[in-house]
Amino acid sequence: MSITRKGKTVDKEYQKAIRLLEEFRKIDPIMPIQTAVVFLTVASEEGINMSDLAERADITQASCSRNVGSLASYNRHKKAGHGLLTSREDALERRRKLVFLTDEGRIFAQNVLKLI
Template sequence: MQPANATAQLSTRSSLAALEATIELFRGLRVEMPIQVPLVFLIVAQHKGISAAELCKRTGLSQSSVSRNVSVLTKQGKAGEAGLGLIVKTIDPANTRAHAYHLTKDGRAMVGQLTALLARAVKVRKPVDVAAQLDAPMPASGAPIAFAGAHWEVWVD
């Protein structure tokens, strides 16, 4: 066991196993799912009320690709398919021609499952306040940042 003040990196094997388990969690919703769908979900989960334009910047996807991936995540889904119901598209009150994206109750549950899954992969010394991270303001940078603001002190068995 490491000293109380030491912080360790996840081993490569633990990191890959956690990533595999995360992908399997999404595959449990739909076996054949493009990788962009979980990416869009994770960004919406981190940035409450994010716009389509900001999603385009953060993902590097075109407007049509963002729209297509968002439709998979909403309740309506793409033509001919039911959606996953993880996010909801609302009219942005600041610009009625724009949309803002938020997690649904099921989306927040998915974040809880992902957090629990990652917590099992590592031992977390400090509990992570998921709700506070989801409500944190969006960073000024447009660069994609996975789990922005998440600072976990971990050690590996």
């Protein structure tokens, strides 16, 4: 099934994908797709550790850390981030960081799910 958008016919499934990407653009108009993938992975597996997150997102540990930082309250340059994720030390393995959604991140994740 298709719908019309700005005078052009667009398949409904593509329209959903476009709306999903537009939702991320509201947060950051130049957000890299890997950052969105990191967010969606954490939303689907809250409490995931950074190593597993990097593996699932198919990115390096360094990229994973940067992306989590940009989605957290403060990024690696101590500048304001997006406030969607937070990381905590794993109580059982203190070298590991576990990544969770913030309240704002949970709201954003719910909004994203409504678009799918």
